Amino acid sequence: MGPALGFGIGTRAAHNVRVGLDGSYATTTADGTRESIYGAGVVAELHPRPASGLHLIGGLGWAGYRAGDFTYDAVRLRLGAGWDLPLGGSWVVGNRLTYDSSAFASLRTNGESVIPSVGLGTVQFGMYVGRR
Amino acid sequence: MTAAREPVPAVGDAIAFGIWAPTGTDTCPASVHDEYVTVGPDGLRYPTWHPAVDPGTGCTFGHEHGRDPSGSDLFLEVGAIPFGYANQHLEEGGFGAPRNEDHVGHKIEWENNLLMSVGGAGAAVLSVECDVLVKMHQGTHSPDAYTNNMHEVAYHIRCSDGTGFSATLLTPIGTAGELVVGCDRDVHIPAGTANPSISPDGGGKRAIPDTRCVRERVLEPEDGRPRFDSALRESWEISASLRRENGRVLASFNPYFQVMDPSRFYDTSAERALGRPVDLCYLPELSGEDRCAALAEDSVGWDDPRSPFKGVRRFVDINGNRVRNADGPNVWYTDALGRNGRTEPFPGSIRQWIALRDNEGLDIGGGVIGRDRDYDAPGVRAPN
Numbered sequence: 034m035g036p037a038l039g040f041g042i043g044t045r046a047a048h049n050v051r052v053g054l055d056g057s058y059a060t061t062t063a064d065g066t067r068e069s070i071y072g073a074g075v076v077a078e079l080h081p082r083p084a085s086g087l088h089l090i091g092g093l094g095w096a097g098y099r100a101g102d103f104t105y106d107a108v109r110l111r112l113g114a115g116w117d118l119p120l121g122g123s124w125v126v127g128n129r130l131t132y133d134s135s136a137f138a139s140l141r142t143n144g145e146s147v148i149p150s151v152g153l154g155t156v157q158f159g160m161y162v163g164r165r
Numbered sequence: 166m167t168a169a170r171e172p173v174p175a176v177g178d179a180i181a182f183g184i185w186a187p188t189g190t191d192t193c194p195a196s197v198h199d200e201y202v203t204v205g206p207d208g209l210r211y212p213t214w215h216p217a218v219d220p221g222t223g224c225t226f227g228h229e230h231g232r233d234p235s236g237s238d239l240f241l242e243v244g245a246i247p248f249g250y251a252n253q254h255l256e257e258g259g260f261g262a263p264r265n266e267d268h269v270g271h272k273i274e275w276e277n278n279l280l281m282s283v284g285g286a287g288a289a290v291l292s293v294e295c296d297v298l299v300k301m302h303q304g305t306h307s308p309d310a311y312t313n314n315m316h317e318v319a320y321h322i323r324c325s326d327g328t329g330f331s332a333t334l335l336t337p338i339g340t341a342g343e344l345v346v347g348c349d350r351d352v353h354i355p356a357g358t359a360n361p362s363i364s365p366d367g368g369g370k371r372a373i374p375d376t377r378c379v380r381e382r383v384l385e386p387e388d389g390r391p392r393f394d395s396a397l398r399e400s401w402e403i404s405a406s407l408r409r410e411n412g413r414v415l416a417s418f419n420p421y422f423q424v425m426d427p428s429r430f431y432d433t434s435a436e437r438a439l440g441r442p443v444d445l446c447y448l449p450e451l452s453g454e455d456r457c458a459a460l461a462e463d464s465v466g467w468d469d470p471r472s473p474f475k476g477v478r479r480f481v482d483i484n485g486n487r488v489r490n491a492d493g494p495n496v497w498y499t500d501a502l503g504r505n506g507r508t509e510p511f512p513g514s515i516r517q518w519i520a521l522r523d524n525e526g527l528d529i530g531g532g533v534i535g536r537d538r539d540y541d542a543p544g545v546r547a548p549n
Contacts, residue, residue: 061287061289068286068287068289068291100291147525151326
């Protein structure tokens, strides 16, 4: 468990759908080794009721893990939900809960596969500020 | 292919079978003890795990073998563990002398879904889950381990990364004929001649407390506070392996078997060098202190169930599980020392199982089993 930093940029694709790109980074130190998780990909937000701040999140992208000599790179699936509150003008503040899941990729050290099929799952809960 | 073996009909008794008989305060007859039996792959009857109190009669055996293995996720695959199986086949496999161990020293420990770390990768994100079932012969009541370094271990592990093996062997722990002082690992004490005298030296060490540990941490601690656990802790640090005929390692493992409350410490002034921790409790300065607190005022002997030093508080560090068997096969046959591995059985060989896996570059370990467990039970006493 540790802090994560994320960003995103996108546009409205339909009256209740927004699409964009996102990136994230989280890191922590355990047993003297820094472990970092990276993520990037395409995300979409579906607003079932445009008047409400509730939205569902889905996306596809890349997840990376780095710790010492170990590396892991895999396709990432993101699912989640969030809630926007108007802040003033076109600005909103909100929070979101997302789950990123990756699997079927190798953990490597010095370029060699050491575990052939590794899964990586991360849950992120956070606050954000954005513009509609 | 799994490590499971076909049941075989019993054709006789192993040397280890039937060697226990009640003494002192034990209330079970040998006949009840002998009901806890398993047939080994060789068709011989071996003693196996049993509870400290027989549930059928309520009688007590006076010793315990650790955690009931039937709760392990590996139990269905590997079955009951025959105590003394590697001892039984040592000479038949070409070793020039027997090595048989007592019954009470066989101790089982296991854990399902044990989270293990990968060395060099931190532990917050990356972990491997393992089922581990181990049996170690670790006698901590007699002078046996002062000099004798060959001890039977059965080690079964299956991990989520594909690492796995089942190994049964007599492994030499440290140098034959000497012990390493528990509170100062740089000090090696020649303690006599090993039995058998041709015992090979092994990796690892048998760290056993001596009078210096007792003096520094119990009798004359710097802060005035006696600490029996710190003084008496035994750590048997194993460096075991299964090897092919050409010496190449197929699987290796380095668990540390630790006992917090042995009923002995190395004391050359005592008969057979057996210092008894419970005797310290009757020194005026230690009466009622630390582990002596629960003792009654009347004298309790080293083999009394009321003694707080009877080898029931144990744990195992699971370290260094390496396999190098990507090309297979799963089943190898080695001698009782885990050497001369071949793909076909030979006289005195022991069937070993190794996953088709090469985990070079991975150092899977860091799991601890049993730290919070205590195997004390009615009637349990040293020798245990």
